[in-house]
Amino acid sequence: MKNAAIYCRVSTDNQEREGTSLQTQLENCLIYCQNKGYDVSYRFSEAYSGLSLERPEMDKLRELVRNEQIDIIVCYCLDRLSRDPVHGVIIIEELEKHHVMLEAVTETVDSSEVGKLISYIRGFASKLEASKIRERTMRGKRARALGGKIPGGGSSKLYGYDYLKGQGTRVISEDHAQWVRKMFEWLVYEGISSNQILFRLRAYNAPTKSGKPWGRSTVQHILTNPAYAGKTYLFTTVKGRRQFTRKQSDWIEIPNATPAIISQELFDAAQKQLRINQQNAARNRKGEYLLHGHLHCRQCGRSYYGATRTNIRNGKQYVQSYYRCKGKSRVNAPVELCRNKGWSARRLEAMVWAKLEEYLSKPELIVNELGKERRDADQLGIFQAELQQVERQLKTVDHEQHQLLQWALKGFPESQVEAENKRLNKARETLQAHKGELEGQIKASQTAIINIPKLEHTIELLRQRLKAPDFNTKRDFIESMGIKVWLDGENVDITGVIDMNLGVIVPMSSSL
Secondary structure, three states, X not given: OOEEEEEEEEOOOOOOOOOOOHHHHHHHHHHHHHHHOOEEEEEEEEEOOOOOOOOHHXXXXXXXXXXXXXXXXXXXXXXXXOOOHHHHHHHHHHHHHOOOEEEEOOOOOXXXXXXXXXXXXXXXXXXXXXXXXXXXXXXXXXXXXXXXXXXXXXXXXXXXXXXXXXXXXXXXXXXXXXXXXHHHHHHHHHOOOHHHHHHHHHHOOOOOOOOOOOOHHHHHHHHHOHHHHOOOEEOOEEOOOOOEEOOHHHOEEOOOOOOOOOOHHHHHHHHHHHHHHHHHOHHHOOOOOOOOOOEEEOOOOOEEEEEEEEEEEOOEEEEEEEEEEHHHOOOOOXXXXXXXXXXXXXXXXXXXXXXXXXXXXXXXXXXHHHHHHHHHHHOHHHHHHHHHHHHHHHHHHHHXXXXXXXXXXXXXXXXXXHHHHHHHHHHHHHHHHHHHHHHHHHHHHHXXXXXXXXXXXXXXXXXXXXXOOOHHHHHHHHHHOOXXXXXXXXXXXXXXXXXXXXXXXXXXXXXX
8 A cells, every 4th residue: 555645735724715714625635535545644734825935844745755655645726736837847847856756636647858847837837927916916906905905814913903994994902901011011121021921811811812822022022013012014014935024104104093002211221121122132132231331421422341461470370351342343442442440340340330320329319209200290291282373373374484585575675574484484593492391301201200110110129129229129129210321531410310410530540
């Protein structure tokens, strides 16, 4: 009895038409093998494009062929094996080399040269038709997007939302949306990693859209998707063997298609925290450097990085950790090297942490700052309303200057026109200055809204662990307070999310 393997393929999971569903293909192939008296030892089924030769189940099938573990491959029709004629020729040559027969339920496979030519032509026609279908589908999706509607399919399925098929828009699904908010809040206010968020979701048995367990890629996709802040973009990537991002100018934005679950400020803070997490990941750090990612050069603007050097004294080797400006490398500063000094990691970390402890010995300062942040946050609505009024006044000035131009064209006295134009320019200058102040105040208020939970978390963190802080506790505090250390020769300036007045000047007896 001949040993057979059945191969079934569809392009999509829901392909059920024209007798090409996986189950229909498998049933017909089994009946075929039973009638032929074949022993079916292997069954392969997958949802994958026939235009790609690199398919998981196809790879397994080809491995069996190369090991000569089967005698016959049975498929429903030849285009299930491949839609690319070149790939079809490659597969057939492999089968001939290892003496494996190919049979199809719905058609006869001719192994003669003429038969191969006919098969190639049919495969080419199949590939051409598949390309046309894909092009028509993409054209339809793009037209729907330009019409202000989200196309159906994968782009419409987003965690935290339900898709309104007829309207082409999303509505918030609160059962899932609450977990989206928690994920962003955990990331921003507690500074935990994507993996920690994943473990929390699993521990809390948070529901998923598919019913499958939470995965890290899903968490990462949610945390980086601007749709959760109410911005819907389509055609952002090009799919092929490797997926890559298109230029942002080629994206299509669909306004008002996705209601915001979180604020834009929280989303922006999340992207910043993700960059910090990536920078501070253990795999991206060689050794433990307390101030990694927080040291900056006043002279060239670049950051400092942690490194080690080996010194030999009295015939013994000593490894010393230090911080060095990136501007001292020709790779980063090809024109002119930075002359700023290097610092002993042990000395600088001890000095900076001592200043932070000095500040932390007065927790009422943080509490007072928290009250100030709350007051700033409360002013957000007032500032925004005032900004709208200033923008209306600027439009009025524009309108009046346009009318003034008409006066000049109609021959009004030049002195009168010049005097009125001077007045309008002065009014515009004053309004523009006021607008700039309001925009700064609005930004400060929006930042305060983000900072309040972070400061509250920091205070609680200090209560719990500051008595004997370990390396991770110190890092948590430095991160949550947004500490930045600016180095300029022997000058050390320490700043943070709040004004701590920690600028210091420390003369060093030696530098690296």
